[in-house]
Amino acid sequence: MAEQFKGFRRGPRRVSTEQDIVEAALSLLDEGGVTAASIRGIAARIGVAPNAVYTYFPDKAAVVKATVEHLFGQVDHAAFADPEIPWRRRIELIAIELRERLKAHPGAVGLMIGGPMDGPRALALNERLMEVLASAGLSPTDAAKAAYLLVVYVFGSIALDVADLGDIRQAPPEAERIKARQAGFSSITAETYPLSASTAEVMARYVSTEQYLWGLHRVLDGLTHPLPQKPDSATAAAAT
């Protein structure tokens, strides 16, 4: 222990640390989106030259990675550990917590989807999920697969929620938008597709927490009560 700590932090540490950088990145992300979270912007916010960041992080990717990890660290695991709460409710609570935590930083969500979710805290979340599912009676293998499925649902849902689904949410396609689109790439979107109005409505409506939880429970239903599989349809296709 004493030997481990021998090499003390030296040098002119004035303002910046890893924490400062990550926090600056997060705040910039919230204010101005992904584009605002630049190395130069981060450095300017801390009051430091851009290159100073490279003392603590080798890459910008590393900064992003650390920021994502920082977000995962804010997720409260308390509900997971409480054995008083029934397991389904526990998962529901953590799904809500995760969603609210991530939706607080929409810019960051775009960063982790397709990005680095392999940090220790992100994996720890998956680990806890598996434990809960195992305690619900699932076999270790099924619990692992189920945990992955749940993660997919939660993140996929949040991603599509936060995503820029264009102007579907805000307004029906007016003539102006159509004109602009046709001017932009006419030959590609020249064909017409039958589109009912309900599609846009549903996508606009699904952002609610209520429907998020509805989907979550349908997934849980399928996990805990899988239907007996007929050998002719799904299994046959999967075996190839």
Add this chain to the structure above:
Amino acid sequence: MAEQFKGFRRGPRRVSTEQDIVEAALSLLDEGGVTAASIRGIAARIGVAPNAVYTYFPDKAAVVKATVEHLFGQVDHAAFADPEIPWRRRIELIAIELRERLKAHPGAVGLMIGGPMDGPRALALNERLMEVLASAGLSPTDAAKAAYLLVVYVFGSIALDVADLGDIRQAPPEAERIKARQAGFSSITAETYPLSASTAEVMARYVSTEQYLWGLHRVLDGLTHPLPQKPDSATAAAAT
């Protein structure tokens, strides 16, 4: 009709069209990832000055949008329309088709997650899905919600599949990687989290089509056979 077509295409159309641009963008995306698909790169591939692209597209975002739409256009809808095939198998077929089509262009997947999926072809896909679910006996409202859930699962699954999950897949964290990480952002990842080896194993294994379909069918199970809801847990939380 005749009046509509009066303004004929004039001018020196030598090499570039919307199609050429999109195809160049896609090929560059496949070869070098997102960073390679730059306006300058696309223009260079067609043998044109970078600015020439802006004749056909107002933005780079428009190019991305068109590329994503182009991908959706490659998805074969045939299985959807065939009433001979049982509906569950139809959904399975389209899920496989979509997955294979998207996995052929991993770089593009990162583009659409959190990106523009509001094109006519993307919406048409959702529309067909709703039709199949409705024909399976679901009410229009439930069909709409179920379609959204399925889209979330399919895209979330593919996204996590294609995503750079770090080195989890490839190798266990060796001392070298740990050292590099600690050198990069020591104070943040200094804490240790309990991590079982199975987490990494499961994530590494789940890329298989078999498990992708397993999850799909569990979701379908939950959709077609939702458990009777107890008023104390989920519904109470959702009502708030």
Add this chain to the structure above:
DNA sequence: ACACGATTTGTACACCGTACAAATTTGGTC
């Protein structure tokens, strides 16, 4: 007081998206 090492900074390079005006090519009209 001195030196060492960690940290910060200045400068610079290659790349990005894209705005603007000038040049080029084409089709239709006289």
Add this chain to the structure above:
DNA sequence: GACCAAATTTGTACGGTGTACAAATCGTGT
């Protein structure tokens, strides 16, 4: 065939990005 107008391409340029390199600065142990 000459001309015009419109569509397309290009040259140049600006501000932005990530980041490599060497020089300068500062805190700390001896």
